[in-house]
Amino acid sequence: MAAPLGTGARAEETEQEKxxxxxxxxxxxxxxxxxxxxxxxxxxxxxxGGSDFLMKRLQKGQKYFDSGDYNMAKAKMKxxxxxxxxxxxxxxxxxxxxxxxxxVTSKLAG
Amino acid sequence: xxEVKGAGGGNDIxxxxxxxxxxxxxxxxxxxIISTVEFNxxxxxxxxxxxxxxxxxxxxxxxxxxxxHSRGEYNVYSTFQSHEPEFDYLxxxxxxxxxxxxxxxxxxxxxxxxxxxxxxTIKLWKISERDxxxxxxxxxxxxxxxxxxxxxxxxRVPVFRPMDLMVEASPRRIFANAHTYHINSxxxxxxxxxxxxxxxxxxxxxxLEITDRxxxxxxxxxxxxxxxxxxITAAEFHPNSCNTxxxxxxKGTIRLCDMRAxxxxxxxxxxxEEPEDPSNxxxxxxxxxxxxxxxxxxxxxxxxxxxxxxxxxxxxxxxNRPVETYQVHEYLRSKLCSxxxxxxIFDKFECCWNGSDSIVMTGSYNNFFRMFDRNTKxxxxxxxxxxxxxxxxxxxxxxxxxSGKRKKDEISVDSLDFNKKILHTAWHPKENIIxxxxxxxLYIFQDKMN
Numbered sequence: 001m002a003a004p005l006g007t008g009a010r011a012e013e014t015e016q017e018k019x020x021x022x023x024x025x026x027x028x029x030x031x032x033x034x035x036x037x038x039x040x041x042x043x044x045x046x047x048x049g050g051s052d053f054l055m056k057r058l059q060k061g062q063k064y065f066d067s068g069d070y071n072m073a074k075a076k077m078k079x080x081x082x083x084x085x086x087x088x089x090x091x092x093x094x095x096x097x098x099x100x101x102x103x104v105t106s107k108l109a110g
Numbered sequence: 111x112x113e114v115k116g117a118g119g120g121n122d123i124x125x126x127x128x129x130x131x132x133x134x135x136x137x138x139x140x141x142x143i144i145s146t147v148e149f150n151x152x153x154x155x156x157x158x159x160x161x162x163x164x165x166x167x168x169x170x171x172x173x174x175x176x177x178x179h180s181r182g183e184y185n186v187y188s189t190f191q192s193h194e195p196e197f198d199y200l201x202x203x204x205x206x207x208x209x210x211x212x213x214x215x216x217x218x219x220x221x222x223x224x225x226x227x228x229x230x231t232i233k234l235w236k237i238s239e240r241d242x243x244x245x246x247x248x249x250x251x252x253x254x255x256x257x258x259x260x261x262x263x264x265x266r267v268p269v270f271r272p273m274d275l276m277v278e279a280s281p282r283r284i285f286a287n288a289h290t291y292h293i294n295s296x297x298x299x300x301x302x303x304x305x306x307x308x309x310x311x312x313x314x315x316x317x318l319e320i321t322d323r324x325x326x327x328x329x330x331x332x333x334x335x336x337x338x339x340x341x342i343t344a345a346e347f348h349p350n351s352c353n354t355x356x357x358x359x360x361k362g363t364i365r366l367c368d369m370r371a372x373x374x375x376x377x378x379x380x381x382x383e384e385p386e387d388p389s390n391x392x393x394x395x396x397x398x399x400x401x402x403x404x405x406x407x408x409x410x411x412x413x414x415x416x417x418x419x420x421x422x423x424x425x426x427x428x429x430n431r432p433v434e435t436y437q438v439h440e441y442l443r444s445k446l447c448s449x450x451x452x453x454x455i456f457d458k459f460e461c462c463w464n465g466s467d468s469i470v471m472t473g474s475y476n477n478f479f480r481m482f483d484r485n486t487k488x489x490x491x492x493x494x495x496x497x498x499x500x501x502x503x504x505x506x507x508x509x510x511x512x513s514g515k516r517k518k519d520e521i522s523v524d525s526l527d528f529n530k531k532i533l534h535t536a537w538h539p540k541e542n543i544i545x546x547x548x549x550x551x552l553y554i555f556q557d558k559m560n
Contacts, residue, residue, distance in 0.1 A: 029444035030392040036447040037393060044393070054338050054360070058291055058310050061203040061229075070197045070204060090202075107133040107142050108158055108166045108552055109189040 065090055122483075123469075123542055124504045124558040125492060129183055131168070132551035134496070144547040146534055150214040150222065153538040156184055156545055157224060158552055159209025163193035165226055165279075167237065181543060181556055188237050190279040193228040205230050211296050213305070215318075223282070225305065229292040232307055234283035234318060242270040288314050288324045295345045301352040308345035308357060315369075327375050328357060328367065343401050343458075350410045358415060362399030364424065382424050384431045394446045394455070402458035407467040408539075414470055416461040419443060421472050421482065436482040436489065439474050441512035441523045454528050464537045473532025476521070477548050478508055494532060494546045494553040504558055 027035070038044060064070040133142065141162025148157050156168045166189045171182030196205040207228055215223040221238040246268040249257055291309035298305045306327070307314050313328035328345075332338055340361040348354035353369045365378035386395065398418040406413045412433075415422050419440060422432035438459075442449060449455040454475075461472040473479045474491070482489045491508040498505055511520040534547040542557035 028390060030390065030394055030446060033444060033446040034392040034394060037450060040447075040451075054341055055335070057341065057360075060292065061198075061206070064197070064202050064204065066202060067197055067199055070202075074195070104141070104162075106158075106160055106162065106164045106166050106189055107550070108131045108144075108160075109186045110133070 063090065122486075125542075125544075125555045126502050126504055126558050127498050127553070128501060128543070128556045129554040130496060130499070130551055131166075131554075138550045142550040144534060144550060144552060145208050145210060146212050147536045147545050147547045147552065148212045148214060148224075149536050149538055149545065150224075151216045151539060153540055153543070155187065155214070155222060156536070156554075157212045157214070158547065159192065159212050159226060161206075161208040163191055163195070163207030163209060163228065165190055165192045165209060165212065165224075165235070181541060181559070184554055188277040188279050190235070192226045192233060192235065193231065196230075210293060213296050213298050215298060216302060218302075225296050225298065227293050227296050227307065230286070230289055232285040232293070232296060232316075233281050234285075235279050236282045237277060237279045240276045240278060241272060241274075243273045244268045245271045283318065283321050285316055285321050285324070288316075294343060297345060297347045297355065299347045299352050300350055304352075306345060306347060306355060308342050310341040313342065313345055313355075313357060313375075325373070327369065327373070329374065329376060344404045346404055346406055346413075348410055349406050349408060356404055356406070356413060358401035358404040360400040361396060362401055362417060364401065364404060364413070364415060366426065380426070380429050382429050382432075384422070394450065397450070397455055398446070403460040405461060405463060407463050408465065409467055412467065414461055414463065416459050416472055418455060418457075418459075421461055421470055423470070423484070434484060436470070436480075438472055438480055439510070441510055445523065449528075452528065454531075457531055458533060459531075460534050462535055462537045464542070465540050471535050471537060471544065473535055473546070475528050475531055476526040477530040477532055478510075479532045479535055479546055492555075494548050494551075496551075502558060505555070 064073065132144075139162075141160060141164075143161040144158055145161055146157075146159040149155070150157070154170050156170075158166050158168075160166075167187045168184035169187035170184050173182050192209055193207040195207045197203075198205055205228065209226050209228060211225075211227050213225045215225070217223075221236050224235050224237070226233055226235060245252065246266050248262060248265055248268075249259065251257055285307070289307065289309045289312070291311050293307055293309050295308040296305060297308075303319075304315055304317050307316065307324075308328075311329065311331040312326055314324040315327045316324045328342070330340070330342065340359045340363075343358050343360055345355060345357035348356075354366065355369070356364050356366045358364045362383065364382040366380040366382070367375035368379045369375060371377070371379060386399075401415045401417050403416040404413060411426060413424050413426065415424065415432075416438075419442060420438055421436045423434040423436075425433045446455060459473050461470060463470055468485055469481055469483050471479060471481045477494045478491050479494065480489060480491050491510070492505045493508050509517075509520045510526070511517065511522050513523075516522050530548060532546055532548060536545045538544065544555050546553045546555065
């Protein structure tokens with residue numbers, strides 16, 4: 001990453017690196033975290049900033065089967081939160097969390 | 111540069127709780143999540159937007175000459191539903207009503223104007239006061255019923271009589287259908303006639319009077335979407351030069367563009383980027399370098415960027431590195447794995463300058479927020495919490511213990527509540543008054559006046 005950071009933990013790490021022999025070099029915190037992540041998800045893509053990740057960002061938004069499905073979900077006033085569906089299949093009405101209408105005055109104005 | 115009363119270091123200012131707005135209960139309705147906070151140019155008005163598409167505007171009370179120990183309080187002035195949820199029929203996607211940004215226009219007449227935007231549509235709202243109404247119509251009773259014309263024997267001229275103040279908000283312009291992707295920024299030009307709106311891949315230039323046309327000034331969409339490597343994360347016009355604007359990217363770069371150079375500003379005039387140390391690169395490097403906010407200083411000489419762990423100040427004359435870097439919560443660097451798993455690593459924190467550009471502020475987790483004094487190089491961490499509710503009691507600085515033995519009054523990294531995020535903060539343009547938004551509450555702090 002960027003220029004020297006200078007705060008506590010990190011500065012200590014760099015100092016240690018100079019003193020220890022190459023075989024015993026301690027891992028910088030970011031790399032240690034990366035190793036943890038790779039251990040949990042070995043299939044994680046090589047390029048985190050690559051297309052898949054950005055595409056997901058561009059596509060943000062609740063997907064519905066069609067407009068009728070959307071209107072039915074909007075009409076329901078239940079609070080029940082159903083688990084959201086991730087992935088690229090088209091959700092069925094039962095899979096979607098219920099939406100609550102927001103035509104109530106904001107509590108900041110109360 | 112504006113003179114700010116009582117400006118000193120971030121530590122020299124004694125911050126006191128002033129007010130808190132919003133519900134007390136812990137069960138937060140999604141619609142109540144605050145999504146933007148903005149003072150107007152005089153600081154008299156403070157606007158908030160929420161996930162439910164509503165805008166609430168607070169107005170500062172006139173200063174009471176006898177109450178010299180505190181500045182006026184902010185009370186509700188107007189509230190209205192700015193955006194409603196919509197449905198994109200073509201893509202079967204919902205368009206959220208969440209207000210992403212509010213920007214005030216400078217006041218030109220008695221009415222106030224602001225721009226508010228959700229993911230797809232920008233609206234110009236007029237907020238006006240009505241304190242008189244016409245009375246004494248010939249054909250209508252006071253309650254609106256029509257009088258029998260045969261009973262009218264004399265004519266009178268209706269007159270305006272005072273009434274209780276009514277504040278009305280009406281949408282004057284709707285700027286729609288110009289963004290395929292999600293709008294992240296709007297910024298009003300210093301010419302006060304045009305403004306820009308930016309989404310993930312494009313930036314458009316609008317005239318405030320014209321809603322059926324906008325000019326595309328930046329387009330970074332690749333011909334083949336498979337080649338997409340970065341997106342636009344924020345954009346802002348220069349405060350003084352009406353031809354200059356900047357936009358930041360998910361890769362940690364900022365591009366400055368000059369609209370005089372060409373109609374389509376795909377080629378930047380300046381590229382601000384800090385060189386990366388390749389030996390420090392990790393899976394997280396790009397994600398944490400993504401810039402979540404960019405703000406010019408009031409002077410126009412500097413700009414500030416916020417990435418996941420730091421705030422950087424750039425001199426517009428120097429592209430190869432920032433002139434100042436402030437660590438917001440460096441202790442999170444060793445928690446990146448879990449922050450990636452719970453999505454917190456994608457949180458978009460904003461940042462702001464004080465009126466004299468001497469102090470910068472940004473939010474963090476656990477309802478902490480941080481201020482950095484550029485002159486003294488001192489920083490402070492404060493907490494927005496209802497426990498610090500006593501007006502005129504100076505807020506106690508907080509400290510996070512990164513590792514090792516935790517001192518009394520310190521909080522350890524593992525005890526931080528990552529659901530309590532302060533993403534939006536605003537600083538009054540002239541005074542030491544700040545507005546800090548927690549998830550669903552708005553806190554107002556002021557410096558202690560003697």
